[in-house]
Amino acid sequence: MYKDYLVRATSGNNEIRAFAVTTRNLVEEARIHHNSSPICTAALGRLMSAALMMGDMLKNEEDVLTIQIEGDGRMRGLAAVSNNKGEVRGYTRVKDVILPPNAQGHLNVGGAIGKGTLTVIRDFNMKEPYVSTIPLHNGEIAEDLTYYFAQSEQTASSVGLGVLMNKDNTVKQAGGFIVQLMPSCPEESIQILERNLRNITSVTSILDEGKTPEEMLGLVLKDLDPQILGTKEVKFKCNCSREKAEQILMMSTKKDLEELSKKEDGVEVVCEFCSSVYKFSQDEIKQMAKDALD
Ligand code: ZN
Numbered sequence: 444m445y446k447d448y449l450v451r452a453t454s455g456n457n458e459i460r461a462f463a464v465t466t467r468n469l470v471e472e473a474r475i476h477h478n479s480s481p482i483c484t485a486a487l488g489r490l491m492s493a494a495l496m497m498g499d500m501l502k503n504e505e506d507v508l509t510i511q512i513e514g515d516g517r518m519r520g521l522a523a524v525s526n527n528k529g530e531v532r533g534y535t536r537v538k539d540v541i542l543p544p545n546a547q548g549h550l551n552v553g554g555a556i557g558k559g560t561l562t563v564i565r566d567f568n569m570k571e572p573y574v575s576t577i578p579l580h581n582g583e584i585a586e587d588l589t590y591y592f593a594q595s596e597q598t599a600s601s602v603g604l605g606v607l608m609n610k611d612n613t614v615k616q617a618g619g620f621i622v623q624l625m626p627s628c629p630e631e632s633i634q635i636l637e638r639n640l641r642n643i644t645s646v647t648s649i650l651d652e653g654k655t656p657e658e659m660l661g662l663v664l665k666d667l668d669p670q671i672l673g674t675k676e677v678k679f680k681c682n683c684s685r686e687k688a689e690q691i692l693m694m695s696t697k698k699d700l701e702e703l704s705k706k707e708d709g710v711e712v713v714c715e716f717c718s719s720v721y722k723f724s725q726d727e728i729k730q731m732a733k734d735a736l737d
Contacts, residue, residue: 450656455668458628462496463656469679471614488606492619498525505568516557530680556582605646616650681717688712688721700732
């Protein structure tokens with residue numbers, strides 16, 4: 444029942460395409476990695492859910508999608524990286540932000556992020572990456588991405604994202620949907636879609652009723668002859684390793700490595716995406732300092 448997966452669908456006439464995802468397990472996994480507060484977990488869960496759906500829009504397995512948010516709020520920003528294999532990783536710059544609920548009584552994600560920018564980077568293997576930055580609309584992430592699609596991709600979209608926390612601060616539900624109009628979409632289909640979207644209360648209430656991503660798309664594309672095109676398992680996956688941590692250390696200057704080699708307890712390199720800790724002993728750092736070029 445709690446498997447994380449993504450579903451893609453179209454309306455019967457291909458005028459509307461839609462994605463939905465349930466991500467409860469992988470958002471809980473990220474929360475455990477980062478030991479993040481509920482607001483930070485909610486922000487990261489929303490962004491990772493969106494990144495998975497946008498990653499599914501990529502054509503090739505080597506392509507990489509990054510969404511970065513920079514804000515002047517206490518969270519300072521967050522990032523998620525995904526691909527079209529259903530893998531995602533992410534982090535918030537500050538992980539322990541706690542704020543009172545917003546006016547609607549919800550986790551105040553927009554307040555924790557503040558004013559700033561949203562940047563989407565699509566990295567196509569061997570080619571120039573596609574980079575686009577827009578100002579944040581309200582920092583709640585779903586609306587920011589709706590504006591991103593309109594401004595940067597000239598695609599009319601609606602994005603719904605949600606993370607619901609348990610009282611013990613673990614993740615109860617997480618997921619989202621993205622629905623996009625193809626240029627050929629006629630006015631009557633747009634009106635049906637707008638009616639459907641008005642009737643959707645929230646992503647988390649749909650998931651909390653026990654509905655699947657397929658059923659969520661059934662609500663989004665109601666009376667539009669929804670066609671499920673495929674499903675895909677999604678997961679949290681970081682690509683860090685001890686070797687990569689070592690490479691990062693080796694990029695330091697000889698002088699810096701010599702300075703680090705004075706630490707008797709050695710050095711820890713922490714992966715920002717999954718908080719894994721890679722430890723290097725004083726002897727290992729001394730060896731790196733010796734091997735480093737002047
Ligand atoms: Zn990592």
